[in-house]
Amino acid sequence: MSEFSEWFHKILEEAEIIDTRYPIKGMHVWLPQGFKIRKHTLKILRDILDQDHEEVLFPLLIPEDELQKEAIHVKGFEDEVYWVTHGGLTQLNKKLALRPTSETAMYPMFSLWVRSHSDLPMKFYQIVNTFRYETKHTRPLIRVREITTFEEAHTIHSSEAETEKQVERAIEIYRTFFDSLGIPYVITKRPEWDKFPGAVYTMAFDTLLPDGKTLQIGTVHNLGQNFARTFDITYETPSGEHEYVYQTCYGLSDRVIASVIGVHGDEAGLSLPPQLAPYQVVLVPIIFKKGGEEVIEFCKEIEEKLKTEGNLRIYLDDRDIRAGKKFYEWEMRGVPLRIEIGPRDIRNNEMIIVKRNILQKETLKLNPETLTEDINSILSDITHGMKEKAWAILKENIRPVESIEQAVKEISENNGIISFAWCGQKACGKEIEEKIRVDILGIQENFEGEGRCINCDETAKHLTLLSRTY
């Protein structure tokens, strides 16, 4: 187990995010603290999606015949699908699959819903649990058998141009979402042999975890008319003809939470962006023998003020234990801002603040008039500071290479992401993967200027990324 992996498991347990002791491999329990982080994360996501999508909820179970209609799609999932075969003591006539994703649950209904060009576009999403019978080593929030938090959007359009635009819009949506969590990412077009089963092409978001491996955190698929043909989803054009619709779908999962934990955390534990934190501020009264009550009273006023005026999630920790123990605990749990107030601070109209992301003490004027505004502005600084730092680390770890040898050396010595020129040929791509023994992540952009493929020396077409992955 790598150092990061050990750290990750320890933090999930200590910060009470997930309990991994549930008696089924790869299925875990969200604990109250973890559930709150998940809830605040989903709130951000829903606020973005609700602007132009409708939330719906489809059944978990998919009849065998529907799942198997799309041949390429089912081939991509057949080793991973959990099957319900019995209801009570009765064997079912038709096996039911636990959704691995919901195309085959939704699209038979879409075929009933879409009638005319005037119905389009339609944009739906749902946030549900999905299931994959993973045979690889499972890992909480990263590779699991029950994905408890699967956001999947599905859109329907009347032209290819519109799906292209929707793919861009979806990328914009996920950018906005990841940006608000301070999660940096690379966006690539997955190579042909690694796209979503049934898609025309797949765009993907990957972030970098501290062990130098990338984690896929979101995907956007252009489905073209592939599923429309299979599920007979047609619309009537203005001139009265019946045409197949064009579709996209895009999704993300529990891995978003894993990346928040992995990207922002440090030796002291979790470090949470204020928007996600169960408590955004912890207030610790610094009490000596004398004047303790006065300090606590004062802190209660501050707490009340920040709660009512600022609608902040704040915790006044007046437990009768050493302040150092409190600091340790709240740092480990990732509370973005700690405020310490002692008798002298009250006399001087001051407070000590410690931002979780940098862990340095600062003394600040405590002005009741502007307190809420001041704290909000500090929280906003923390958000920006976390995001900037995370992006700087990602950028440092994308390294251009000019030869296969350099690629091999770079990946084995420094991990991270390498970027190189590629001709775009499948056979050559497969050779690159074999030689470096690491899979291509995807195409970042078309190659500008004169360049040669790192492997075959033909004209380079794409700037391509490669990294070890989760």
Add this chain to the structure above:
Amino acid sequence: MSEFSEWFHKILEEAEIIDTRYPIKGMHVWLPQGFKIRKHTLKILRDILDQDHEEVLFPLLIPEDELQKEAIHVKGFEDEVYWVTHGGLTQLNKKLALRPTSETAMYPMFSLWVRSHSDLPMKFYQIVNTFRYETKHTRPLIRVREITTFEEAHTIHSSEAETEKQVERAIEIYRTFFDSLGIPYVITKRPEWDKFPGAVYTMAFDTLLPDGKTLQIGTVHNLGQNFARTFDITYETPSGEHEYVYQTCYGLSDRVIASVIGVHGDEAGLSLPPQLAPYQVVLVPIIFKKGGEEVIEFCKEIEEKLKTEGNLRIYLDDRDIRAGKKFYEWEMRGVPLRIEIGPRDIRNNEMIIVKRNILQKETLKLNPETLTEDINSILSDITHGMKEKAWAILKENIRPVESIEQAVKEISENNGIISFAWCGQKACGKEIEEKIRVDILGIQENFEGEGRCINCDETAKHLTLLSRTY
């Protein structure tokens, strides 16, 4: 199919709440309108529960051996459990059940979580989907195979007295919840032979649907130490001994939405309490040939004002169709308040309002200064009006009877709920059920004063309710 049943199905379809055409019996799709009603309902429920419960999320699947540990419990569910037997093409070593309810998923973990008396009480809840292989006739939102919205709370205590108090607290919670939806209810203690499998006793909420049958909409169970013994959930007392904990659990489901639809609806369609309505207000500009633009501009200002000042969900319906068609549509969809504004209304500083629950036109002063307040107060009137009417109907339909003959007559002629005196003996209760051919709902309260059992003429112990049920 009864008249109500027909109405119910029609309204689910026309108001776009649920699509029942999903290709598995008893499993349905929440459409955007229905999903919004569900979302607002869950918001109310979470706001209440979050006051003193922690939200968690447990896996859907339960290993066979855990499910079967509690003998009485499993007997209650064995005919209804869906079983996963295969992962991909591989047969699983151990069958996995789709949770019918989560006691057997949660309690093995509780046995790890509870250590000391100082950990207690613990109060958790989750809102999840659960599964029952129903062999009876299924009915959307009422008797389904995937319960998409199952709220289940589970609490752990160190004494019997505390569980008694928690049962009362849970009843209070559900009262508050149903009251805010305007759903009237009777609360009874279920007879011994109808309690939750594994419980010491079960308290239940039932409401009355327009066809005179009652619908169980919530239950509260005192589990005593039954599950604690099975799952070995112990705590250390202050004196260092290990004792089994005491538990309660309580839940409700999609049926809450069914009861909102059934109880408040009428011939014109859905009628939604303002807190649940996707749109709380619909604003219809009354446009004649001249001055149309002026009216629409004016309505836009009103819309903007109510949105920003009142945070109201309002829809300005300026579609180019007949006003009558708009009225019909929004009434059918249950929008609580319609405002109509035409050129003359603007000149007179007036507006016409129609409350969905009473469907009568009223002319009201339109004062921009107090508009938001005025509308909020009207919405609040609607909420109260709906609740009062619903309670009046319920109360009218609870009829005391003095003999078995009268009970049979009352139930067959008028349906509804009958109340009578009962000795409390199981054998006699079973006889009553057989003679009336309807099951006892439960005990409402202890019988006050001198009275004789309706069946055996022994001393009456309980005032008991009986009704046809869903």
